[in-house]
Amino acid sequence: MRKPYFKGIDGAPEPLRATFKRKVRFEEVDPLGIVWHGRYPSYFEDGRVTLGHLNGIGYLDFREQNVAAPIKQMHMDYIKPLYYGDTAHIEAILHWNEAARLNYEFIIRNDTGEITTTGYTVQLFIDSNQELMMFLPDFYMNFLQRWKAGKL
Amino acid sequence: MRKPYFKGIDGAPEPLRATFKRKVRFEEVDPLGIVWHGRYPSYFEDGRVTLGHLNGIGYLDFREQNVAAPIKQMHMDYIKPLYYGDTAHIEAILHWNEAARLNYEFIIRNDTGEITTTGYTVQLFIDSNQELMMFLPDFYMNFLQRWKAGKL
Amino acid sequence: MRKPYFKGIDGAPEPLRATFKRKVRFEEVDPLGIVWHGRYPSYFEDGRVTLGHLNGIGYLDFREQNVAAPIKQMHMDYIKPLYYGDTAHIEAILHWNEAARLNYEFIIRNDTGEITTTGYTVQLFIDSNQELMMFLPDFYMNFLQRWKAGKL
Amino acid sequence: MRKPYFKGIDGAPEPLRATFKRKVRFEEVDPLGIVWHGRYPSYFEDGRVTLGHLNGIGYLDFREQNVAAPIKQMHMDYIKPLYYGDTAHIEAILHWNEAARLNYEFIIRNDTGEITTTGYTVQLFIDSNQELMMFLPDFYMNFLQRWKAGKL
Numbered sequence: 001m002r003k004p005y006f007k008g009i010d011g012a013p014e015p016l017r018a019t020f021k022r023k024v025r026f027e028e029v030d031p032l033g034i035v036w037h038g039r040y041p042s043y044f045e046d047g048r049v050t051l052g053h054l055n056g057i058g059y060l061d062f063r064e065q066n067v068a069a070p071i072k073q074m075h076m077d078y079i080k081p082l083y084y085g086d087t088a089h090i091e092a093i094l095h096w097n098e099a100a101r102l103n104y105e106f107i108i109r110n111d112t113g114e115i116t117t118t119g120y121t122v123q124l125f126i127d128s129n130q131e132l133m134m135f136l137p138d139f140y141m142n143f144l145q146r147w148k149a150g151k152l
Numbered sequence: 153m154r155k156p157y158f159k160g161i162d163g164a165p166e167p168l169r170a171t172f173k174r175k176v177r178f179e180e181v182d183p184l185g186i187v188w189h190g191r192y193p194s195y196f197e198d199g200r201v202t203l204g205h206l207n208g209i210g211y212l213d214f215r216e217q218n219v220a221a222p223i224k225q226m227h228m229d230y231i232k233p234l235y236y237g238d239t240a241h242i243e244a245i246l247h248w249n250e251a252a253r254l255n256y257e258f259i260i261r262n263d264t265g266e267i268t269t270t271g272y273t274v275q276l277f278i279d280s281n282q283e284l285m286m287f288l289p290d291f292y293m294n295f296l297q298r299w300k301a302g303k304l
Numbered sequence: 305m306r307k308p309y310f311k312g313i314d315g316a317p318e319p320l321r322a323t324f325k326r327k328v329r330f331e332e333v334d335p336l337g338i339v340w341h342g343r344y345p346s347y348f349e350d351g352r353v354t355l356g357h358l359n360g361i362g363y364l365d366f367r368e369q370n371v372a373a374p375i376k377q378m379h380m381d382y383i384k385p386l387y388y389g390d391t392a393h394i395e396a397i398l399h400w401n402e403a404a405r406l407n408y409e410f411i412i413r414n415d416t417g418e419i420t421t422t423g424y425t426v427q428l429f430i431d432s433n434q435e436l437m438m439f440l441p442d443f444y445m446n447f448l449q450r451w452k453a454g455k456l
Numbered sequence: 457m458r459k460p461y462f463k464g465i466d467g468a469p470e471p472l473r474a475t476f477k478r479k480v481r482f483e484e485v486d487p488l489g490i491v492w493h494g495r496y497p498s499y500f501e502d503g504r505v506t507l508g509h510l511n512g513i514g515y516l517d518f519r520e521q522n523v524a525a526p527i528k529q530m531h532m533d534y535i536k537p538l539y540y541g542d543t544a545h546i547e548a549i550l551h552w553n554e555a556a557r558l559n560y561e562f563i564i565r566n567d568t569g570e571i572t573t574t575g576y577t578v579q580l581f582i583d584s585n586q587e588l589m590m591f592l593p594d595f596y597m598n599f600l601q602r603w604k605a606g607k608l
Contacts, residue, residue: 026353026363027346027494029487031540036483037223038197041190042331049330059330060389071189074228081222084487085364178505178515179342179498181335183388188331194483201482211482212541236335237516341527342501345494375493378532385526 005120012096018051019091034081047092069123076119100125100133157272164248170203186233199244221275228271252277252285309424316400322355338385351396373427380423404429404437461576468552474507490537503548525579532575556581556589
C-alpha cells in the first residue's frame with residue numbers, strides 16, 4: 001500500500017480525477033530502451049492540463065485573472081518503465097485544499113493497468129506583482145464551492 | 153534552514169561534490185519567461201554526470217560492468233525562477249551510502265549565488281537480468297573504499 | 305502555389321496520406337508565445353509514425369527485419385506560428401519511390417485550416433552492418449506492390 | 457564537395473564564424489544509440505546564439521529594439537551520427553546579406569574533426585506589429601557596416 005502524498009482533510013469532498021492517454025514517442029525513449037525519467041514532468045502536465053481544462057481551472061483561466069500558479073514542488077516515484085509502443089494512462093487527482101494552492105497527485109498506468117509511475121506537484125498562486133496570494137481569487141472560490149456542493 | 157533530504161549516517165565520510173555551469177537556453181524558457189519546471193531533470197543530470205565522470209562512476213563505467221542505475225525517485229523544490237541569460241550553477245552532492253544505491257542531492261544557484269532550486273534523486277543498481285542487485289559490484293566497492301579513505 | 309518538395313515520377317501511384325492531431329503543450333511555447341521552431345521535428349514524427357503504423361512500415365516493422373531507416377535530410381518552412389491552445393493537424397504524405405528510401409512531405413494546419421508549417425524528411429535504409437541497402441527488403445517490396453495495386 | 461546552401465554575393469565580406477562545444481547528453485540519444493535527429497535544432501541554436509552574442513546581434517539585442525527574428529526556414533543534412541560521450545563542435549557561419557534577414561549555415565563536427573551534420577536557417581526581421589521589416593534597424597545597419605569594414 002502506497003503512503004499517501006497528501007494528508008487527508010476532515011470533511012473534504014472527494015478528489016477530482018481525470019485521465020489522459022499518451023502514446024510513448026520514439027524520441028522519449030533512452031538508450032536503455034525505456035522512457036527517460038526526465039520526460040515525466042511532461043506526462044504529469046498532460047494529466048494536470050486535462051483536469052484543469054475540464055473544471056475551468058486551466059492555465060488560460062488563471063491567466064485571464066492575472067493569476068499564475070507556478071510549480072513549487074514536484075516528486076516522482078518510478079515503479080516500472082514505459083516502453084516504445086506503450087500508451088501511458090495518466091491519471092491526475094486534485095486533492096481538496098482551501099488555501100491558494102493546488103495539490104495534484106498523479107498515477108500513470110501502462111496498457112495492462114500496472115502502475116508505472118506515481119508522483120505529485122504543488123502549485124502556489126502568484127498575483128501580477130509576483131507575490132504569493134493570501135486569499136483565493138473569485139473564480140477559484142466559485143470552483144471550490146461547486147466542488148464542495150458536488151456540482152463538478 | 154532547509155530540512156536535509158537524506159538522513160545522516162554515523163561515521164560517514166563527507167559527501168562528494170561537483171558543479172556544472174549551464175547557460176539557460178531560449179527553448180527552455182516558457183511563456184511566463186522562466187525556465188519551465190520540467191527542464192530541471194536535465195539540469196540535475198548535468199550535475200550527476202559531472203560528479204560521476206570525475207569519480208569513475210559514470211553511466212559508461214556502470215555499463216561496462218553490465219550494471220544499470222535507473223532513477224527510482226526524483227524530487228524538486230522550486231525556490232526562485234531562472235531566466236534567459238542566466239547561468240545555472242548546478243551542484244551535485246553524493247551522500248554516503250553502503251547499499252547498492254546512489255543518493256544524490258542537488259542545489260542550483262543563479263549568477264548572484266541565490267539558491268533557485270534544490271532536489272534529489274535516488275538510483276538503485278540493476279543487473280543484466282533487470283534484477284535489483286543485493287551486493288555491490290567490485291568497481292563500486294573500490295570507489296567506496298577510496299571515498300572512505302579520503303582518496304577521491 | 306508551393307513548389308513541390310519531391311520531383312514527380314511518371315506512372316507513380318498517388319501519395320499515401322495520414323493525419324495526426326496534436327494539442328500544443330505549454331512547454332512547447334517559447335517566450336514569444338509561439339511554438340519554438342525546434343519542436344517541429346517531433347510534430348513531423350507524429351505524422352510519420354501515424355502513416356507508417358497504418359501501412360505496416362513503422363519503426364517496429366523495420367526493426368523486426370533488422371532494417372533501420374534513419375533520417376538523412378530534414379527541411380522546414382515556417383509559414384504561420386502555432387499558439388498555446390491550438391491543435392496542430394499534422395498531415396504526412398508519403399511519395400512514391402522505388403529506391404530504398406522514404407520521401408515524406410508534411411503539412412501542418414491550425415484549427416481554421418490555415419497552413420502553418422510545411423517540410424519534408426528523407427530516410428535511407430540501413431542494414432544491420434550499418435550499410436546502405438542497395439535492394440529493398442521483402443516486407444517493403446510487398447508494401448510497394450500493395451500500394452501500386454491500390455490495396456492500401 | 458558540398459553544394460553551398462547560400463548563393464555568393466559579389467563583393468561580400470567574408471562570412472562570420474563562431475564555434476560552440478556541446479557534450480552529448482544521455483537524454484538526447486535514442487534507442488538506436490545515436491543523437492535523435494530532432495535534437496539538432498537545439499545544437500544549431502547554440503551555434504547561432506554564440507555568434508550573435510559575440511557580435512552584438514543576439515536575441516536580447518534584437519528584443520531591446522522591439523525586433524524579432526523568427527526562423528522561417530530550417531534545413532538539415534545528417535551525414536554521420538553523434539554518440540553518447542561525443543562532443544559536438546558546432547560551427548555557425550553567418551553569410552553576408554543586405555536585406556532584413558539572417559542566413560546562417562551550420563557545420564557540426566565530432567571530436568575527430570569529421571563532419572556529422574550540416575544545415576542552415578533563414579530568419580526574417582519582424583517589427584512590433586508582427587510585420588516583416590522592409591528596412592534595416594539602426595543597430596543592425598551599424599553591425600553590417602562594422603562587418604564590411606573588417607571591424608568585427
